[in-house]
Amino acid sequence: MDNIHAPTVPSGPSSRPITNGNAKHLSFAELSQKKGNLEAELKALGGVLDSHGVNMDTPLTRDGFPRADIDVAQIRTTRAKIIHLRNDYKDLMNAIEKHLHEHFASLQDADDQPAAARTGAGMMGDSIQQTLDEPFAKVNSVVPGSPAYTAGLKAGDEIRNFGYVNKANHDGLKKVAECVQGNENQNILVKISRPAEATRRQELHLMLTPRQNWGGRGMLGCHILPI
Template sequence: MKRMDNIHAPTVPAGPSSRPLTNGNAKHLSFAELQSKKENLEAELKALGGVLDSHGVNMETPLTTPDGFPRADIDVAQIRTTRSRIIHLKNDYKDLMNIIEKHLHEHFLSIQEADDVGPTSTSNPAIFGDSIPATLEESFAKVNSIVPGSPAESAGLKPGDEIRNFGYVNKSNHDGLKKVAECVQGNEGQRILVKISRRTESSQRQELQLNLTPRRNWGGRGLLGCHILPL
């Protein structure tokens, strides 16, 4: 059996790579088309993960014996090809999510600009009123605490507020609030549209849209100065 020193280096995957996502073509697709591409990538990644599972390996499993020879108990060539395809698709998925994030951010900005033309509250200019479409996303997080003087307080967030949307993040994709952290880090210094539901003194629900701008050097820790918990 021939010893292979570079067995863990991915092979060139069979079939065309979907790397054209990075050449800008996807930027001109509609949101529905972008979402369809996202779902297709997720489905293929899941299928490829199943291929690795069928061999009893993952992306880190050694493919050589302790003395450096290819393992005879697994299909090393297929595993290497599958791993390489997964790496390509994960890069494509990351590129696609960046495009989707920018698409949604621009969409939210256009909504905010339209709202700016209409009447707004003079007591809190960060709140764009409670005239929100009847179809609302289900809340996925709750504001636990706010630090005085923080970006969160400046935006108008209050403890007890329930978050329906945080930029492009909602109940279906927040991934244990990990996507909220990604959205914050990826939009430092930029406005993020946050849709919240707030209980008033009369126990009614008030639906609000707030502008939240993550920033450093506000005098406290983090980019927001608030603590939120998943619901």
């Protein structure tokens, strides 16, 4: 018998328009627009689950039978849509990260900063010229050998963006945890501001890959606090 808790996901290809094959041909502006659309749709679907008082893991049976106090069919359908959208979102973020890599690689030849400025694995560029979001969190500590350490995060770093999370939507850092859970073993672009001198800061882009079984607790190995 099928597991009633598991969303019903068709075995055929997703009907969603975002795939690796399509996304790579879009411009950065188009990718950004689709990213916003996906985030809005995921938020709306999350609201559907909230309206039923459930989440992606809430049991849908009681004493071995479907619960009568909730609409099990609608919840399973909504969960299935969320799974598809999360997969599409991962593909889309990979395409956006590729665009960013190519963009900053093209700027590197004209960059006056020495190559030694890239001090961490996955670190991209120093003093990046762009419109910066206001920091919303600060790195309190980083465990050596952790995914955060490998990415180049350091205590004192201020986080401007964590994937799709920023000051406007971080919701007390809950969205950071959501982003981490939804992107296990996937690259997340993290934009940070780091003290460099008394009156100067470095603006850095890091690629952080959350993963289990790295030898410590959690999937990041760092402790961050809201600002």
